[in-house]
Amino acid sequence: MKDDFLPHILAKSKPEDNPETLVQHTDRLICAWLELRKRYEPILGKDENFWFDSFIAILFHDFGKLSQNFQEVLRKALKRKGLYKLEPLRHEFLSGMLLAYHTVVEFRKSQALQPNYSQLFAVLTHHKNFTTSLFACDKFVRWTIHQEDFEEFIKYAKARIMEYF
Secondary structure (H helix, E strand, O other): OOOOOOOOOEOOOOOOOOOOEHHHHHHHHHHHHHHHHHHHHHHHOOOHHHHHHHHHHHHHOOHHHHOHHHHHHHHHHOOOOOOOOOOOOOHHHHHHHHHHHHHHOOOOOOOOOOOOHHHHHHHHOOOOOOOHHHOOOOOOOOOOOOHHHHHHHHHHHHHHHHHHO
């Protein structure tokens, strides 16, 4: 799976000499998901909707890392130049917001799929327990995602969905 989607969007600051991009990280998780599906599909007996929902959760679990807030945190950790003017924001909150929109929006294309709130909670809690602190903040934190990064991520997501479903 070699693509040139979003090479400038980082997911991890380690290793420092070659940090992992968001697409590399997500593709690694998709490979792990494929192995889990192959191993457990015969045992679990879940339908295609279960596997699709779990795939979507993996695909969008780190969507919030597109935010410039998160990218500044990584650039700072890597001691790269930057303005560092944005407040940090938990990336899983933004990931969960997008997934919540996808899950509950009434006019989504696939009306046959029922909302799956488990995938939303999985994304919101993939780093920390789900508590009200996820939503608590002393001040308003403005988050920024560049439109072109958002559009490129959606192209990437569509390509992966078409590849596996």
